Amino acid sequence: MNLSNEQRLIVAMLASIQQKLAVTEDDDAVSPAFVMEAIRQDQQWAIATRYTGLFASEPMPPQVDRVCAYLGMWEHLESAYDELAAKDQKRVAATLGLGKSPLRLPGFDAKTEGESLAIARFVLQHMCMFARFVGRGSLIASRPMLETYEATYEQYRLQTRDVTDRHLSADQLLHIFQATG
Template sequence: MSYTQAEKLQIMLLCDIHRALGIEDSYDPDVIEEAITTDNNWAIGWKYQNLNDGSKTPPHVTFFVDTVDMYKILQYTYQHFSSDDRVEVESKLTNFHGEKSLVFPGFDGNNETDYLSVGYMLEKLGRFEGTDITKNSHMPCVDTYRRMLDVFLPARSKDWNHNKGISKESFIAVFQAKIHPSLR
């Protein structure tokens, strides 16, 4: 769903009125205003199911959520590895630095602003608490994440174990995909 400039102005004015009246047991005007002004209209349906218009989640939002989920599952998996597994993983992966390599790096603030906007919106919705999802990576990351997700998503659906995460082999394969093919 998209809104005209006039509709956006009306919604923003209604949000101002809502705040001025001090209404607290209804819709959150800050969430609605942020969604409207940043063209993250999908967020309204995520926050309020009764306002979900049935539109499909935009692909860049799904990509963002899958990417953050991937990093959270990689962290979870690594935490459940034995000491021997960790040694093996580190020996097979160049430029892998344990827990530091498992922190979500973010998206580029200059070239991937649509993704950063999604991060700010998800943060306002209270999603992915405990993870900084609004980080500026200061370098383009979409292509890297896409390569990693191409390996991770099938592993998550085939090999996910709630008590351990994904398999060690899949974990290694995801991090190997992080390296550009021309540098392997």
């Protein structure tokens, strides 16, 4: 969904009226606070995504698709790591150079990946997706990560294509990360 400036103004005014009338999402199908936040943060795709019954089906913007795919991958990778036996966690951490830190989503570089960072924050804070990462903080990585995530995602897809129970072994986790550099 791409709203023109005029459409954004109309939507903002309608949402403002709803808020002044104290119309809540319980009273109506649409949350004025959510709509306003999506417009303010230039995440208009989220409106059509949240209210699928109100709009014709639209594909997600490619960048949103990628960020959601990476968040989904990391949610699975972290969960798989957390489910490993302590000795396997130590082996993975030692091999990957994590020290005593667990395997965790690094985030996105604020300088070069600002759009991806904004999408991730909006998805976590307003779309109620990827609950594992909610409350994690800024999600700001110390270096650009998108290229690494893309390579990791390709290995992840290879390793999980035949996995039915969502469990990954220590060897599978190591393969995913060692193959990407």
